[in-house]
Amino acid sequence: MSDPVIESIRVARLAVPLSRPWAPDVMRVTVLPVEVTCSDGVTGYGFSWTPTIGGGAVRALLEEDLVPWWTGRPADPSLWADAWAHVHEAGGGGITTIALAGVDLALWDAAARRADAGLAELLGRRHERVPVYGSGVNLHYSEEELIAQVERWIAAGHRAIKVKVGKRDPCEDLDRMRAVREVLGPDRALMIDANQRWDLATATRALELLAEVRPAWIEEPLRADDLAAHRELAGRVDIPVAMGENLHTVHRFREAVDAGAKVLQPNVVRVGGITPFLEIAREVAAVGATLAPHLLPEVSAQLTFALDRACWVEDVEDARFSSLGALAEEPALEFAEGWVSGGPRRGLGIRFPEGVAS
Numbered sequence: 001m002s003d004p005v006i007e008s009i010r011v012a013r014l015a016v017p018l019s020r021p022w023a024p025d026v027m028r029v030t031v032l033p034v035e036v037t038c039s040d041g042v043t044g045y046g047f048s049w050t051p052t053i054g055g056g057a058v059r060a061l062l063e064e065d066l067v068p069w070w071t072g073r074p075a076d077p078s079l080w081a082d083a084w085a086h087v088h089e090a091g092g093g094g095i096t097t098i099a100l101a102g103v104d105l106a107l108w109d110a111a112a113r114r115a116d117a118g119l120a121e122l123l124g125r126r127h128e129r130v131p132v133y134g135s136g137v138n139l140h141y142s143e144e145e146l147i148a149q150v151e152r153w154i155a156a157g158h159r160a161i162k163v164k165v166g167k168r169d170p171c172e173d174l175d176r177m178r179a180v181r182e183v184l185g186p187d188r189a190l191m192i193d194a195n196q197r198w199d200l201a202t203a204t205r206a207l208e209l210l211a212e213v214r215p216a217w218i219e220e221p222l223r224a225d226d227l228a229a230h231r232e233l234a235g236r237v238d239i240p241v242a243m244g245e246n247l248h249t250v251h252r253f254r255e256a257v258d259a260g261a262k263v264l265q266p267n268v269v270r271v272g273g274i275t276p277f278l279e280i281a282r283e284v285a286a287v288g289a290t291l292a293p294h295l296l297p298e299v300s301a302q303l304t305f306a307l308d309r310a311c312w313v314e315d316v317e318d319a320r321f322s323s324l325g326a327l328a329e330e331p332a333l334e335f336a337e338g339w340v341s342g343g344p345r346r347g348l349g350i351r352f353p354e355g356v357a358s
Helices: 055-070 077-090 095-114 119-123 143-155 170-184 200-213 227-236 249-258 274-286 297-304
Strands: 006-011 014-017 028-038 043-050 129-135 160-164 189-193 241-243 313-316 333-336 339-342
Touching: 006 055, 006 095, 028 055, 028 095, 043 055, 043 095, 055 077, 055 095, 077 095, 077 274, 095 119, 095 274, 119 297, 129 297, 143 160, 143 170, 160 170, 170 189, 170 200, 200 227, 227 241, 227 249, 249 274, 274 297, 297 313, 297 333
Parallel strands: 129 160, 129 313, 160 189
Antiparallel strands: 006 028, 014 028, 028 043, 129 339, 333 339
């Protein structure tokens, strides 16, 4: 029997409301379900995703450029590099890689369904469970709301949490982080995330103050594109620098390592899907840096189960697709006491309702 080829690809667009808004103007995320039908009768389900802007552009790139290119070709995710080369003129990363992720995830889902296996089993499961840290988009929270969130994470069994910093006055950040550290106690890990809000001088001053609360890492202290400034900051502070959610392709991650980043955070959709994520994970392991996938725990947990080294999985409060009631098929993952375990019996186990409807 010949290898299956792609017969059709259909793309939809869904608005998924957030139960806890990420900011006053971020009330929902855009999901683009992608359905790939193969010549052997197997259908794979993937998706692309963007929190605020760009959903229409991603869908247009999929339908106008990637669907015609991939239709009739082998249903094989190893063609990712060829597909990336095809759309590279529109950009080496960003909208192009986000669009590629939709097809790549669907092809991996189809491969796992064809093998009658879950994704972790298809890749070769090495871990039955991996640790989860509680994460929040909470810079707009009052101190009382922030502490209440930290207390919910502790009650859920998390041994590590991540909160936002980046107030206009770094002293206000310090006051908030002192309050968080007091609730956490000395033994739980505290990670902080500035979401690219600082310049080099502000980051240096802020981190000198925030060292008091012993952050495990500082995430995106500077604009992610400015690797020269990250290199300078890494030489000035002792707190490990984390970045990656706004990097695309293995090339940008290599540059981040060269710039002094110690924690690398690929987002499986933003880097282009499972195929490039696995390549990035291998590169991170080779240099001895820490891998901490960004968001989308339903997918990143399954991938982490198959990595040589276990790593943290980020679980943003009330942002899992399953917790938002957005899925028609769920991946059967169990999040409990600071760990995630389980996984789907077949495929990715992630499918949105009426996945081909506009």
